[in-house]
Amino acid sequence: MPPFSSTTSDCVIALERITKRFAGHVAVSDLSLSVPRGVVFGLLGPNGAGKTTTIRMTMNIIIPDEGVVRLFGDDLGGRHHSARIGYLPEERGLYKKMRVRDMLVFLAEAKGVARATATKKADQWLDRLDLGDWRLRKVEELSKGMQQKVQFIGTMLHEPELLILDEPFSGLDPINAQTLKDVLVELSRAGTTTVFSTHQMDVAEKICDHVCIIARGRKVLDGGLAEVKHVHGGTHVAVAFEDGGDLATAVLGDRRLVAKADDYGPYAELALADGADPQDLLVRLVESGARLRRFERVEPSLHRIFLDKVGAEAAQPAEVTRA
Amino acid sequence: MHKVWAVIRREFLERVRTKWFIISTVLGPIFMIGITVLPAVLAARGGAPRSVAVVDESGGMLGQRLLTQLGTGNKFNATLVRVDTGGAAAALDSLSRQVQQKLLDGFLVVTSATVESGIAEYRGRNVSSLRDMALIEGVLRQVVVIERLTRSGIDPAVVQEAQTRIDLRTLRITRRGATGETGEATFALAYIIGIVIYMAIFLYSVNVMRSVIDEKQTRIVEVLVSSLRPFQLMLGKVIGVGGVGLLQFSIWGAAAALLFRYRQTVFGMLGVPPEQASQVQLPPIGGALVLLVIGYFLLGYVLYSALFAVVGASVNTEAEASQAQLPVTMLLVAAIIVFPVVLQEPSGQLAVAMGLIPFFSPIIMPIRYAVSEVPTEEVLLSLAVLAVSTLAIVWVAGRIYRVGILMYGKRPTVRELLRWVREG
Numbered sequence: 001m002p003p004f005s006s007t008t009s010d011c012v013i014a015l016e017r018i019t020k021r022f023a024g025h026v027a028v029s030d031l032s033l034s035v036p037r038g039v040v041f042g043l044l045g046p047n048g049a050g051k052t053t054t055i056r057m058t059m060n061i062i063i064p065d066e067g068v069v070r071l072f073g074d075d076l077g078g079r080h081h082s083a084r085i086g087y088l089p090e091e092r093g094l095y096k097k098m099r100v101r102d103m104l105v106f107l108a109e110a111k112g113v114a115r116a117t118a119t120k121k122a123d124q125w126l127d128r129l130d131l132g133d134w135r136l137r138k139v140e141e142l143s144k145g146m147q148q149k150v151q152f153i154g155t156m157l158h159e160p161e162l163l164i165l166d167e168p169f170s171g172l173d174p175i176n177a178q179t180l181k182d183v184l185v186e187l188s189r190a191g192t193t194t195v196f197s198t199h200q201m202d203v204a205e206k207i208c209d210h211v212c213i214i215a216r217g218r219k220v221l222d223g224g225l226a227e228v229k230h231v232h233g234g235t236h237v238a239v240a241f242e243d244g245g246d247l248a249t250a251v252l253g254d255r256r257l258v259a260k261a262d263d264y265g266p267y268a269e270l271a272l273a274d275g276a277d278p279q280d281l282l283v284r285l286v287e288s289g290a291r292l293r294r295f296e297r298v299e300p301s302l303h304r305i306f307l308d309k310v311g312a313e314a315a316q317p318a319e320v321t322r323a
Numbered sequence: 324m325h326k327v328w329a330v331i332r333r334e335f336l337e338r339v340r341t342k343w344f345i346i347s348t349v350l351g352p353i354f355m356i357g358i359t360v361l362p363a364v365l366a367a368r369g370g371a372p373r374s375v376a377v378v379d380e381s382g383g384m385l386g387q388r389l390l391t392q393l394g395t396g397n398k399f400n401a402t403l404v405r406v407d408t409g410g411a412a413a414a415l416d417s418l419s420r421q422v423q424q425k426l427l428d429g430f431l432v433v434t435s436a437t438v439e440s441g442i443a444e445y446r447g448r449n450v451s452s453l454r455d456m457a458l459i460e461g462v463l464r465q466v467v468v469i470e471r472l473t474r475s476g477i478d479p480a481v482v483q484e485a486q487t488r489i490d491l492r493t494l495r496i497t498r499r500g501a502t503g504e505t506g507e508a509t510f511a512l513a514y515i516i517g518i519v520i521y522m523a524i525f526l527y528s529v530n531v532m533r534s535v536i537d538e539k540q541t542r543i544v545e546v547l548v549s550s551l552r553p554f555q556l557m558l559g560k561v562i563g564v565g566g567v568g569l570l571q572f573s574i575w576g577a578a579a580a581l582l583f584r585y586r587q588t589v590f591g592m593l594g595v596p597p598e599q600a601s602q603v604q605l606p607p608i609g610g611a612l613v614l615l616v617i618g619y620f621l622l623g624y625v626l627y628s629a630l631f632a633v634v635g636a637s638v639n640t641e642a643e644a645s646q647a648q649l650p651v652t653m654l655l656v657a658a659i660i661v662f663p664v665v666l667q668e669p670s671g672q673l674a675v676a677m678g679l680i681p682f683f684s685p686i687i688m689p690i691r692y693a694v695s696e697v698p699t700e701e702v703l704l705s706l707a708v709l710a711v712s713t714l715a716i717v718w719v720a721g722r723i724y725r726v727g728i729l730m731y732g733k734r735p736t737v738r739e740l741l742r743w744v745r746e747g
Contacts, residue, residue, distance in 0.1 A: 061545060061548060061549060061729065078549055079548070079549060079550065079551070079552065082549060082551075088546075089542065089545040089546060089549075091542035091545065092542065093541040093542030093543035093544070093546065094541065094543055095337070095537070095538075095543060096541060098333075098337060102336075106329060106333050107546065107550075109325070109326070109329035110326055110329055110330070110547060110550040110551055112325060112326065
């Protein structure tokens with residue numbers, strides 16, 4: 001295993017050339033990746049890319065056909081380290097008839113936490129996420145969003161070193177999504193390593209240190225966020241118009257200046273053509289008579305990189321642009 | 324072990340807290356009072372004498388004798404109507420009207436031919452009451468026999484003496500000597516033991532199945548198996564649910580014991596005369612029998628709950644389960660089907676064979692032990708076979724379970740199940 005031996009020791013997760021086939025198709029193919037300690041790691045990819053399969057193999061819930069999964073430097077499997085890992089599966093589930101606090105205490109006990117400690121922690125977390133009044137209610141009486149929050153608490157209650165979250169933001173309203181982001185950032189500052197999968201690039205862009213994009217079971221791109229953006233290269237400009245944006249259409253359509261334009265509504269992200277000077281673009285836009293509100297050289301967005309790398313066809317735009 | 328304990332605790336507490344548990348625990352003893360007291364109460368109430376008329380067309384002593392016999396024992400309020408052959412039709416019409424007006428329950432018609440042919444006629448509203456008909460028939464037979472004997476010139480006093488009622492009392496003899504148990508009580512006890520073990524195994528192992536399906540359906544199982552080994556999960560579940568069963572049966576057992584001890588008081592409160600109450604008897608229940616019942620229940624429950632856990636793990640919904648559980652249910656039902664045969668012939672070939680087969684022995688052996696003398700070696704052999712089979716089945720079930728709980732969609736075929744066992 002020469003290619004990995006140097007990094008394995010400080011990696012919390014190391015996947016070494018794992019492959020998983022299901023009847024008729026390859027879900028994950030020859031995938032290697034390593035998650036350094038302490039990072040927030042985004043596993044990105046379109047639907048059906050193999051994110052969930054990868055996560056399940058990492059957790060040792062399904063066994064790879066080929067390759068090795070290492071957690072904390074050994075290959076004993078997720079269950080062996082379960083006390084150090086918090087896992088949120090893609091399919092959420094709680095015992096509907098159980099009371100909220102009993103449910104949380106049980107999940108923590110299944111991780112080996114003592115009852116008294118678990119009870120205390122559960123109360124603290126429930127208060128913090130505004131569920132304090134619901135602790136003695138049955139799970140089924142809670143709204144879907146509240147159940148999600150309960151499940152997050154269940155994932156974190158035993159203070160794991162490593163959080164593995166499969167699509168943690170799906171189905172959350174903006175307020176709960178923000179709460180979750182805050183908690184994740186805070187845990188990350190305290191040293192928790194977090195791996196989460198998503199197809200929401202804006203979320204990934206805000207909180208990830210490290211991203212890995214996979215498509216059709218293969219790794220497309222992997223690295224630190226800044227590094228990925230740097231490598232992606234090119235000159236990118238964000239523009240927004242006060243009014244008269246239609247006057248600029250001809251300028252933006254000039255292929256000698258602008259290679260690609262993504263209109264996000266409030267602003268557009270432009271990838272300039274090779275050798276084009278942003279200064280020239282600014283002059284042309286001013287001359288066109290459109291009134292500019294914003295003109296800024298930016299790094300390419302993760303969204304742009306994702307589209308470029310995965311290809312518009314596989315990316316299913318409706319999913320990707322959901323904010 | 325701490326983790327298994329958490330599962331046991333959850334399964335136990337969550338069940339004990341349900342309305343279902345509380346209601347069924349309370350209803351159990353009420354049901355017991357019902358089945359023991361109700362017949363006695365009914366017997367006491369149903370004793371209101373029936374008013375019947377005896378229509379005698381024979382012109383002899385037959386009607387008078389019937390009247391006397393029917394009158395003893397307060398069962399009937401009889402009147403005698405003597406008619407000659409000509410006036411019979413009119414008398415019967417008038418009596419029929421009285422029956423319709425509910426002034427009379429019915430009437431018995433005897434003719435001069437009755438003594439020779441033994442044929443008589445009863446018309447009434449209560450012809451469907453087996454008890455009434457049996458009594459009337461009994462009286463009629465007795466009177467006809469006396470009449471025939473008297474005509475043959477036998478002294479009526481001798482006839483009367485010959486008619487004294489016979490009562491066969493059955494007492495069970497075991498190796499330890501006469502037990503004082505009556506045959507009927509022993510039969511009832513064995514019957515109750517069999518039904519209770521059957522019900523308990525069925526109810527609680529289906530509970531295990533439900534719990535498995537619930538975890539699958541809510542998808543919580545994925546979180547659980549990331550923390551626990553599937554076998555730990557299954558083990559905790561089986562023990563937890565079994566604990567609920569033991570608790571419930573301890574409560575019922577204690578209630579039954581109390582009820583039996585204070586039966587005079589309870590019967591008194593319900594207005595049953597003391598002589599009726601003392602008829603309710605139970606053979607003394609030995610410690611060995613209690614141990615045997617508990618042992619067979621526990622092993623049988625573990626065996627069947629492992630099978631039901633497999634059913635649960637291989638389906639997606641409860642609706643699918645009701646179909647998939649059929650083969651397992653059939654095994655249990657088979658034991659119930661041979662039940663009467665075993666009671667009749669507790670040492671017969673069938674009973675001995677069924678007592679050794681692990682799927683049936685948990686129900687069959689305690690019955691056999693309760694009604695007959697089963698050699699100790701046979702009990703030990705049966706227990707050993709059951710214990711070993713249970714271990715093997717739990718092992719196989721565990722392997723299917725751990726694959727099945729993460730599988731959704733199409734139900735696996737038997738071949739696939741076998742592959743899961745091999746590959747584990």
